Amino acid sequence: MTADRSSADAPLLAVRGLEKHYRLTEGFWNREAGRVRAVDGVDLTVERGEAVGLVGESGCGKSTAARAILRIDEPTGGTVRFRGEDVTEYDRPALKRFRRRAQLLFQDPTSSFDPRRSIGESVAEPLAVQGMADRARRRRLAESTLERVGLDRRDADRYPHELSGGEKQRAALARALVVDPDLLVADEPVSALDASVQADVLGLLDRLRRELDLAVLLISHDLAVVREVCDRVAVMYLGEVVESGPVESVFGDPQHPYTRALLASMPIPDPRVERPDVRLRGEVPSAADPPDGCRFHTRCPEVIPPEGYDLDGEDWRRLHRFRIRLGRESSIDVGAVREYVAAERGVDPDDVASEAVQTALRREFDLPEPLSDPDAEAVLDRALGRLVAGDDAAAAEVLARVFRSPCEASSPRMRDLDGESAGRDAHTAACHLLDEASAADADDVDRDAGARDSAD
Numbered sequence: 001m002t003a004d005r006s007s008a009d010a011p012l013l014a015v016r017g018l019e020k021h022y023r024l025t026e027g028f029w030n031r032e033a034g035r036v037r038a039v040d041g042v043d044l045t046v047e048r049g050e051a052v053g054l055v056g057e058s059g060c061g062k063s064t065a066a067r068a069i070l071r072i073d074e075p076t077g078g079t080v081r082f083r084g085e086d087v088t089e090y091d092r093p094a095l096k097r098f099r100r101r102a103q104l105l106f107q108d109p110t111s112s113f114d115p116r117r118s119i120g121e122s123v124a125e126p127l128a129v130q131g132m133a134d135r136a137r138r139r140r141l142a143e144s145t146l147e148r149v150g151l152d153r154r155d156a157d158r159y160p161h162e163l164s165g166g167e168k169q170r171a172a173l174a175r176a177l178v179v180d181p182d183l184l185v186a187d188e189p190v191s192a193l194d195a196s197v198q199a200d201v202l203g204l205l206d207r208l209r210r211e212l213d214l215a216v217l218l219i220s221h222d223l224a225v226v227r228e229v230c231d232r233v234a235v236m237y238l239g240e241v242v243e244s245g246p247v248e249s250v251f252g253d254p255q256h257p258y259t260r261a262l263l264a265s266m267p268i269p270d271p272r273v274e275r276p277d278v279r280l281r282g283e284v285p286s287a288a289d290p291p292d293g294c295r296f297h298t299r300c301p302e303v304i305p306p307e308g309y310d311l312d313g314e315d316w317r318r319l320h321r322f323r324i325r326l327g328r329e330s331s332i333d334v335g336a337v338r339e340y341v342a343a344e345r346g347v348d349p350d351d352v353a354s355e356a357v358q359t360a361l362r363r364e365f366d367l368p369e370p371l372s373d374p375d376a377e378a379v380l381d382r383a384l385g386r387l388v389a390g391d392d393a394a395a396a397e398v399l400a401r402v403f404r405s406p407c408e409a410s411s412p413r414m415r416d417l418d419g420e421s422a423g424r425d426a427h428t429a430a431c432h433l434l435d436e437a438s439a440a441d442a443d444d445v446d447r448d449a450g451a452r453d454s455a456d
């Protein structure tokens with residue numbers, strides 16, 4: 001077991017470069033046919049008593065990260081340090097002690113209780129697992145913990161089906177807290193509950209963590225939940241953290257287009273407040289075949305255009321979306337578009353001219369005819385011609401070669417937006433737009449220095 005700092009001043013939880021890849025196998029010999037990169041290099045720090053949110057759409061790897069951190073599933077790479085100790089090196093007894101100190105609260109309280117056991121028995125169970133032999137003592141602790149979460153000690157004799165959803169989640173919280181952990185990993189703790197009780201359970205979680213100096217890693221797709229409870233937040237997309245920092249800073253001044261889009265999709269209380277249209281379109285790509293460069297570029301509302309074309313921002317984004325769709329195997333059914341045009345005109349599909357199919361395709365993908373830049377228009381026209389002629393691959397190749405965004409060229413690096421001094425409260429984000437902004441700043445500094453030199 002190794003400790004990089006003394007356990008007293010090390011963060012409670014320090015996750016570095018965490019990976020969880022699932023092998024995709026095929027054939028009799030289980031040959032590896034690929035990998036699902038569910039978690040792909042995640043850094044995360046949780047200090048004692050602190051609440052940190054992990055947010056992102058469904059499928060971005062939040063639950064997998066939680067399970068790998070707690071070693072419920074073995075990570076395939078990276079380190080997880082708990083109070084300075086490397087959890088990935090723990091032997092069985094050390095892992096058992098860790099499981100007491102770090103508890104997991106599941107989303108669905110119904111399936112996490114054995115219907116044949118009383119609530120008291122279930123809540124006391126972790127104490128028995130940890131070796132507490134005295135049954136009466138276990139019962140007393142279970143009862144007092146039930147009271148702590150706002151239930152009655154007599155609820156210990158009730159059965160799961162007798163409790164409401166909110167009561168069951170309180171009981172699940174009691175079961176996690178009965179062993180007095182330092183860290184609670186709460187995976188979508190309120191999303192299975194009625195809206196009316198969600199706020200109660202969140203309020204309880206917030207109160208308990210302050211009373212018990214409990215650290216909480218709160219996993220949620222719901223930004224409002226994280227805003228309510230957390231001090232800091234990490235935003236995950238397709239296995240990676242794309243932005244992190246204090247909640248007020250990340251939500252108040254989001255630096256990553258994905259965070260901006262997630263925030264824009266939050267319901268807002270005042271419909272008169274105008275917000276830019278940065279809705280998330282399309283599905284999260286497969287973690288088995290993530291996009292090159294910035295993984296968000298295929299859906300990014302702010303994807304950077306290639307140099308050399310004078311395209312209106314919205315035209316460029318539509319062109320990019322069209323190209324990405326075309327790049328996916330058999331994703332544009334030209335035959336169906338041709339048949340649609342034929343039906344519209346009451347003619348045979350074979351009698352529909354190629355130009356008419358191209359126009360229908362442009363309509364389908366909101367691509368203006370012509371594009372504002374004549375050179376770009378010539379390329380699009382050529383690609384559409386190939387597509388309609390049945391050569392999808394050539395069409396995709398033409399567009400990919402000419403309209404490649406700088407966002408696809410490399411993975412953006414994580415930038416510290418407050419400078420090095422901010423430490424653990426730093427607001428960080430990984431986006432090529434920030435690289436461009438920083439390069440422009442550097443140019444300004446050079447120009448200023450040049451102007452000063454020539455003045456001297």
Ligand SMILES: Nc1ncnc2c1ncn2[C@@H]1O[C@H](COP(=O)(O)OP(=O)(O)OP(=O)(O)O)[C@@H](O)[C@H]1O
Nearest residue numbers: 022036038057058059060061062063064065221287
């Ligand atoms: N056992 C597994 N084998 C292969 N792929 C898996 C396995 N478990 C999860 N995945 C994949 O890993 C990715 C991340 O899934 P995960 O459940 O962690 O996401 P999530 O953000 O927690 O989503 P949700 O909120 O829907 O649970 C998904 O693409 C999922 O299909």
